[in-house]
Amino acid sequence: MDLLRFITAGSVDDGKSTLIGRLLYDSKNILIDQLEALEKSTKNRADGSVDLALLTDGLRAEREQGITIDVAYRYFTTPKRKFIIADAPGHVQYTRNMITGASNANLIIILIDARQGVVEQTRRHSIIASLLNVPHVIVAINKMDLVDYSQSVFNNIVNEYAEVAKQLGLDDVYYIPMSALNGDNVVEKSSITNWYEGKPLMQYLEEIEIDNDVNFTDSRFQVQFVIRPQTEELHDYRGYAGRVISGVYKKGDKVKVLPQGNESTISSIEIAGEEVQEAFPQQAIVIQLADDIDISRGDSIVKTENLPKVANELEVLLCWMDDKPLISGNKYLLQHNSRLVKAMVKHVNYKLNVNTLQQQAINDEIKLNEIVAATIKTVSPLVFDSYSRLSVNGNAILIDETSNNTVAAVMIG
Amino acid sequence: MSEYGLNYLEQLEAESIHIFREAAAQFEKPALLFSGGKDSITMVHLARKAFAPAKIPFPLVHIDTGHNFPEALDFRDKLVEKVNATLVVRKVEDTIKKRSLTEPKGKFPSRNWLQTYTLLDTIEEFKFDCCIGGARRDEEKARAKERIFSVRDEFGQWNPKLQRPELWNIYNGKIHKGENVRVFPISNWTELDIWNYIRKNNIELPSIYFAHNRKVIVHEGQLVATSDYIKPSTDDVVLTKKVRYRTVGDMTCTAAIESNATSLDEVINEIISTRISERGETRIDDRVTEAAMEDRKKNGYF
Numbered sequence: 001m002d003l004l005r006f007i008t009a010g011s012v013d014d015g016k017s018t019l020i021g022r023l024l025y026d027s028k029n030i031l032i033d034q035l036e037a038l039e040k041s042t043k044n045r046a047d048g049s050v051d052l053a054l055l056t057d058g059l060r061a062e063r064e065q066g067i068t069i070d071v072a073y074r075y076f077t078t079p080k081r082k083f084i085i086a087d088a089p090g091h092v093q094y095t096r097n098m099i100t101g102a103s104n105a106n107l108i109i110i111l112i113d114a115r116q117g118v119v120e121q122t123r124r125h126s127i128i129a130s131l132l133n134v135p136h137v138i139v140a141i142n143k144m145d146l147v148d149y150s151q152s153v154f155n156n157i158v159n160e161y162a163e164v165a166k167q168l169g170l171d172d173v174y175y176i177p178m179s180a181l182n183g184d185n186v187v188e189k190s191s192i193t194n195w196y197e198g199k200p201l202m203q204y205l206e207e208i209e210i211d212n213d214v215n216f217t218d219s220r221f222q223v224q225f226v227i228r229p230q231t232e233e234l235h236d237y238r239g240y241a242g243r244v245i246s247g248v249y250k251k252g253d254k255v256k257v258l259p260q261g262n263e264s265t266i267s268s269i270e271i272a273g274e275e276v277q278e279a280f281p282q283q284a285i286v287i288q289l290a291d292d293i294d295i296s297r298g299d300s301i302v303k304t305e306n307l308p309k310v311a312n313e314l315e316v317l318l319c320w321m322d323d324k325p326l327i328s329g330n331k332y333l334l335q336h337n338s339r340l341v342k343a344m345v346k347h348v349n350y351k352l353n354v355n356t357l358q359q360q361a362i363n364d365e366i367k368l369n370e371i372v373a374a375t376i377k378t379v380s381p382l383v384f385d386s387y388s389r390l391s392v393n394g395n396a397i398l399i400d401e402t403s404n405n406t407v408a409a410v411m412i413g
Numbered sequence: 414m415s416e417y418g419l420n421y422l423e424q425l426e427a428e429s430i431h432i433f434r435e436a437a438a439q440f441e442k443p444a445l446l447f448s449g450g451k452d453s454i455t456m457v458h459l460a461r462k463a464f465a466p467a468k469i470p471f472p473l474v475h476i477d478t479g480h481n482f483p484e485a486l487d488f489r490d491k492l493v494e495k496v497n498a499t500l501v502v503r504k505v506e507d508t509i510k511k512r513s514l515t516e517p518k519g520k521f522p523s524r525n526w527l528q529t530y531t532l533l534d535t536i537e538e539f540k541f542d543c544c545i546g547g548a549r550r551d552e553e554k555a556r557a558k559e560r561i562f563s564v565r566d567e568f569g570q571w572n573p574k575l576q577r578p579e580l581w582n583i584y585n586g587k588i589h590k591g592e593n594v595r596v597f598p599i600s601n602w603t604e605l606d607i608w609n610y611i612r613k614n615n616i617e618l619p620s621i622y623f624a625h626n627r628k629v630i631v632h633e634g635q636l637v638a639t640s641d642y643i644k645p646s647t648d649d650v651v652l653t654k655k656v657r658y659r660t661v662g663d664m665t666c667t668a669a670i671e672s673n674a675t676s677l678d679e680v681i682n683e684i685i686s687t688r689i690s691e692r693g694e695t696r697i698d699d700r701v702t703e704a705a706m707e708d709r710k711k712n713g714y715f
């Protein structure tokens with residue numbers, strides 16, 4: 001049983017909360033007391049039904065305003081998989097939340113209201129999914145009950161979206177005619193849409209292959225923490241703790257430490273104090289090297305025969321996430337995995353229109369939720385791969401040193 | 414699955430270890446908040462794995478309400494000895510005296526609220542800049558939105574509207590003087606994940622997690638153990654029941670459930686077949702309002 005992280009995106013009122021509520025409810029991941037609380041808060045509803053959307057509604061202020069305005073995480077498990085849902089809101093101005101939720105996602109569910117078809121928001125969410133390289137896309141064409149479960153309505157939307165997907169290079173896309181409210185094609189296949197030949201949503205979620213999304217070829221590892229027990233029996237022990245970002249490491253591998261460039265050999269790999277012969281992506285390991293080299297947090301250990309890029313001038317796409325504007329020439333901290341370096345946004349080259357993908361000239365300051373292409377200079381070099389090729393080693397954030405806030409999501413070119 | 418795949422428990426574990434290491438590397442004085450329950454015990458287990466073969470590089474901090482199960486305290490001391498960790502205990506009792514706070518009254522005098530004061534004093538005393546806690550996002554709606562690195566102001570307050578976006582596997586622990594960060598390495602675990610992990614790793618737990626005989630009274634349908642802190646009133650009927658605990662909080666605010674489960678397998682089977690969530694079933698004080706957790710957290714609770 002493995003783990004799948006997904007995000008739901010859609011415009012306000014497309015049925016996101018209802019869908020998530022339905023997934024939790026039908027997979028029996030809602031518990032009795034939560035259900036009671038739910039029933040209590042739905043007492044006032046005219047038809048007395050349970051409002052599934054309330055299940056996913058988090059903070060009080062939001063409850064009062066009746067909208068979701070941040071990213072919340074939900075969990076459910078079926079016999080096949082554990083799922084983590086990043087519930088990101090559909091509001092126009094909240095690109096930032098969607099990027100946050102999508103950054104770790106294996107899959108995105110894009111909701112479309114069957115009555116409306118592909119709208120500006122749909123394009124925006126799809127563009128963000130493609131910029132972030134979310135590997136799998138499910139297009140849930142919802143509220144089919146309001147269009148008489150019409151096959152032609154469904155087909156038209158599929159054709160319309162296929163154009164968008166093609167333009168964006170989204171290549172693993174599935175389409176489902178759905179009624180989140182009635183549960184059609186959510187967990188069980190609906191008998192009303194007998195013309196539909198695909199699977200219900202839950203089955204896709206359980207079966208979509210995600211192992212192939214992991215890169216096993218380019219070995220990347222960054223030091224998080226240096227372990228030095230300094231006890232009598234482990235007097236000279238010096239272990240480099242971190243997670244395998246990608247690729248496979250074996251005892252005896254010839255490695256290079258970057259950015260400094262020293263070479264050595266892996267003398268041992270340990271997981272939780274036990275020696276192992278090899279380590280693969282996501283594992284939290286400790287590497288020891290045969291030679292005494294000065295290595296600290298943020299340094300990369302890679303195999304000599306397959307090197308990442310090393311540079312201190314980067315072409316990036318960045319999404320601005322702060323209320324204060326981005327100002328060209330400002331200094332920030334850049335954090336790439338565990339490596340923290342001083343950086344400067346040297347030049348902002350153009351603004352990306354997230355509804356059309358058009359490149360626009362910059363004529364005023366860069367505001368919250370805008371995506372721009374920029375040139376960043378760092379004080380010491382970064383060891384990275386381009387985001388489009390190896391996203392796990394091509395992402396970073398900018399931190400404002402005066403507020404300490406995370407102000408930008410960075411995808412390195 | 415390919416030959417190089419992690420199952421979901423291994424993925425959760427690797428993520429938690431990563432978070433522990435980030436906390437240890439980014440902060441000058443981190444501390445692990447230890448409550449004595451299964452989540453804390455799992456956290457200690459994960460912290461050991463994260464830093465092996467070295468010791469856990471920060472102290473365990475127990476904010477002691479004085480209403481603990483004796484079994485849990487015994488267990489705490491043995492665990493600390495076994496893993497060779499540093500333990501800091503600060504007592505709510507002392508804070509009450511020092512700050513002349515008012516003891517809660519009533520039949521179930523929960524000191525949960527007062528814990529906040531002791532915690533903030535302890536943070537101040539040791540200048541902790543990071544408190545690692547065992548909260549999970551599945552526990553409560555308000556928690557579902559909290560970040561893994563969650564910044565608190567100097568009053569220990571959480572501001573749900575001003576959270577830093579948390580992207581990819583990058584954790585921003587930069588803070589101003591006086592602020593500190595709560596770090597939640599098991600955010601993405603559910604109760605069942607914890608139990609399955611405990612089983613898979615043979616993690617030892619205090620005996621009260623397993624069925625045993627105990628004198629209880631029935632309060633609004635919940636079984637509450639009688640103790641020095643909870644005295645039955647004349648109209649209470651004291652029964653001896655076979656019970657176990659799902660969470661180990663204070664004796665004043667943790668209810669027991671009837672159970673015959675004496676092994677981990679049996680406990681897990683019972684959990685799968687009950688459909689009542691952990692908090693609703695066993696926290697006497699939490700059912701007051703739905704927004705209780707949110708209020709409490711804004712006030713600096715773990």
Ligand SMILES: Nc1nc2c(ncn2[C@@H]2O[C@H](COP(=O)(O)OP(=O)(O)O)[C@@H](O)[C@H]2O)c(=O)[nH]1
Pocket residue numbers: 010011012013014015016017018019053090142143144145146178179180181182
């Ligand atoms: N008829 C119909 N209504 C739906 C469906 N899904 C959601 N709704 C309704 O649409 C409204 C908005 O849904 P909600 O889940 O809150 O949307 P969100 O803003 O995307 O989270 C609510 O009144 C839902 O009951 C559906 O499949 N069919």
